Amino acid sequence: MNLLHPASWHDYELLDSGNFEKLERFGKYILIRPEPQAIWERALPDQEWKRLAHAHFSREQNDKFRFTDDVKGGWKKLKEIPESWQVTYQYNQLNLTFRLALTGFGHVGIFPEQGENWNFIYDTVQRWKLNKPRVLNLFAYTGAASVVAKSAGADVTHVDASRPGLNWANQNMVLNNQDNIRWVYEDAFKFVKREVKRGNKYNGIIMDPPPYGRGPEGEKWTLQEQLNELVKFSRELLVDKQSFFILSMYAVGLSATVGRNVVLSHFTPSETEFGEFYLHSKQGKDLPMGTFVRFRNF
Numbered sequence: 385m386n387l388l389h390p391a392s393w394h395d396y397e398l399l400d401s402g403n404f405e406k407l408e409r410f411g412k413y414i415l416i417r418p419e420p421q422a423i424w425e426r427a428l429p430d431q432e433w434k435r436l437a438h439a440h441f442s443r444e445q446n447d448k449f450r451f452t453d454d455v456k457g458g459w460k461k462l463k464e465i466p467e468s469w470q471v472t473y474q475y476n477q478l479n480l481t482f483r484l485a486l487t488g489f490g491h492v493g494i495f496p497e498q499g500e501n502w503n504f505i506y507d508t509v510q511r512w513k514l515n516k517p518r519v520l521n522l523f524a525y526t527g528a529a530s531v532v533a534k535s536a537g538a539d540v541t542h543v544d545a546s547r548p549g550l551n552w553a554n555q556n557m558v559l560n561n562q563d564n565i566r567w568v569y570e571d572a573f574k575f576v577k578r579e580v581k582r583g584n585k586y587n588g589i590i591m592d593p594p595p596y597g598r599g600p601e602g603e604k605w606t607l608q609e610q611l612n613e614l615v616k617f618s619r620e621l622l623v624d625k626q627s628f629f630i631l632s633m634y635a636v637g638l639s640a641t642v643g644r645n646v647v648l649s650h651f652t653p654s655e656t657e658f659g660e661f662y663l664h665s666k667q668g669k670d671l672p673m674g675t676f677v678r679f680r681n682f
């Protein structure tokens with residue numbers, strides 16, 4: 385079991401957490417957002433949180449303990465903050481820019497803990513030295529992992545069921561002077577089954593499934609009911625050598641061992657890494673941010 389945190393960030397920082405909220409810096413802007421797991425005391429006084437923050441997303445009161453990422457609530461601006469802004473991410477030769485904005489769900493367009501997976505994707509694809517390895521990103525949201533894989537030289541297929549999400553991902557591609565990411569607006573499970581039928585193969589598969597979701601035609605996604613089958617079908621898509629697989633899970637409360645058991649039901653990699661991501665805070669407490677299972681074959 386590994387406890388990993390994204391150590392390459394300069395433009396992101398967890399400043400503090402506690403009393404069901406977290407205080408974070410994204411580039412020049414500091415935000416207060418809900419955090420149902422932060423049941424402990426804050427390191428910094430409440431006045432300091434208010435003094436620092438540019439915007440505060442508060443949950444509806446009866447939603448306080450709900451262990452999910454998509455919450456009801458709203459943003460209150462405490463200082464000047466633009467509609468959207470950018471942050472950069474550097475790791476070895478990787479030098480990326482992402483667009484951020486305050487969304488209605490309290491998201492801002494990236495999940496900073498995923499930086500750990502971005503480094504893994506970049507290192508793996510770079511090391512293969514293949515001509516255009518194929519990477520499939522499922523539930524791909526605003527496309528940070530797609531842009532990382534593209535930077536490393538991969539041919540990327542990005543699947544998501546949200547039009548605004550795809551549009552945002554396209555903006556991230558353009559911001560990084562890239563082109564030709566293949567955008568697929570489809571239910572992730574349906575797409576995977578279709579790819580199996582078509583006999584297509586990939587060198588890398590990334591999946592970050594939400595606990596619940598809907599495909600464009602209302603297809604229902606429930607992680608606990610469908611993840612095992614999705615991973616089973618994905619097995620058919622992944623080549624044996626020079627390949628990688630990443631499963632991340634957040635906001636479900638399932639142990640990393642659950643993800644590992646699912647993945648090892650269908651794959652027999654020589655080495656598997658699994659565990660928990662967390663965000664490190666200099667003055668506050670470290671914050672757990674979901675689990676991962678991943679492997680690579682050289």
Ligand SMILES: C[S@@+](CC[C@H](N)C(=O)[O-])C[C@H]1O[C@@H](n2cnc3c(N)ncnc32)[C@H](O)[C@@H]1O
Pocket residue numbers: 493494495498522523524525526527528529543544545546549570571572573591592593594596597598599600603604605
């Ligand atoms: C919050 S995200 C994953 C985060 C992302 N991997 C990242 O780190 O930036 C979950 C995504 O799954 C998408 N989604 C939900 N249900 C889906 C479905 N049935 N098929 C495809 N995508 C779906 C949502 O539109 C959303 O973009």
